[in-house]
Amino acid sequence: MSDRNQWKHDPRQVLRAGAGFDVRSFDRGGTPGWSRDRATGEAAMVERGADLSELQERLYADGRTGGTRSVLLVLQGLDTAGKGGIVRHVAGMVDPQGLALASFGVPTAEERTHHYLWRIERRLPPAGRIGVFDRSHYEDVLVVRVDSLVPEAVWRPRFDEINAWERRLVDGGTTVIKIALMVSYAEQGERLMERLDRPDKHWKFSMGDVTTRSKWSAYQEAYAEMFGRTSTEHAPWYVVPADKKWYARLAVTEILTRTMEDLDLGWPAATFDVVQARAALQATMVRPPA
């Protein structure tokens, strides 16, 4: 394992949304816990990616041999906050066979005929996998609230419902890591403008992005209450400043890696007689059977 002590403070401590966390004064351009420069951060991320890759393989091996553990990384953030970049650059460092990705957009006709957790449940990672959710059930207390898609009397009870549901996941062996990527209003504007300036980015833009941006304050309020109500002991929120993409990726890598280190996964013991297997295999070494 490489040196995790390059961090001045554990990002799981400094980024955790605890009591008194104030989303309005939160600096989205900061690098909490990391006092070194960008180049050092990028090098550290590559090194920790190698650790993460081995941890992923151990988790996978555990799942293949009867283990019930899995990891679920939930990504939330407004447009341009960098959710896709986390999937590509952080999750992309491990074997894709060990991932279970899911992206949650506007619910389909079928999904709308079910409880809002139904489509989420179906995409939970199986044992041995790292699930990554690009948006999640939290949309049901964010966009649903901001756009008044259901009355407050319907969405407000969801905080408790989500906490209880995540409790069940954790009890079942899933480690839940919730990441909110928080971009500043100015930076979001620049990133959207870049999509308009570059023809190879036009496909990522829609006029709806400007509409959503106009609801900025309502979203900040919705995020603030979401943190207050659903950052639990069993499934805490980590609020990650996202104006510096290199920092956000480094921080998520470190949070994920440290959390998986704490699982203390060994390699599964052989379920067969190794000496006997070696003898049986040795007997086949001479030449192919006719």
Added chain:
Amino acid sequence: MSDRNQWKHDPRQVLRAGAGFDVRSFDRGGTPGWSRDRATGEAAMVERGADLSELQERLYADGRTGGTRSVLLVLQGLDTAGKGGIVRHVAGMVDPQGLALASFGVPTAEERTHHYLWRIERRLPPAGRIGVFDRSHYEDVLVVRVDSLVPEAVWRPRFDEINAWERRLVDGGTTVIKIALMVSYAEQGERLMERLDRPDKHWKFSMGDVTTRSKWSAYQEAYAEMFGRTSTEHAPWYVVPADKKWYARLAVTEILTRTMEDLDLGWPAATFDVVQARAALQATMVRPPA
């Protein structure tokens, strides 16, 4: 795009299973089309990986904007041939969001109640994605034949059925690339023994691997007829020597990259008025709405 001319011959030509291809005399330790050394090959693979990554993003953008194209990479090979390594090291070079992976093991109880292509159909890549099959419908003319799981009168008509089914996929916009990783008998023995020698590899071994190895000749015969019957113009087989892992990965990278270059994918044109969008966005730049 980097220099594809490092290859002496196009691997799509020299590895293609055409008329007169002889699986028995095929050198599994060779590096057809590549006359440079391993280090040069590994460097070339990284460079081509960057090309592949951009091609994947273009394909994804195409799929997000109404395009119907997709790519399907079918991987076949005996135990230890390196199918998983191709997924990890070749497919792993692109954004995992652009992949649709599927691994086909022994059919489940539900799958057995359906036609053998039913479970395959369900895992086809959606438009814009690169699907990767770790094993496939070809198991239904390989293990099924070798282990006599159904009578010959049942499996033999499958060659024509598969050709017709793949024809439909290709007509629907899917580019089908079929890769057979061919390892030698001696190399397979060494790779299995390594799994027994290393405690961190024990979980990958099962006594069934030795049993399967004992059917080597029957499998070679089954592969030979499969190539002869299903290497079509619309969906050819590429037979890749797999004793040198670096070569197999390099060759598959190059085959996939060249095939995707031939799709000639541009970036999708904007479906909105860019000038108007820029003005609307510019108007939001001053400060967040209250």
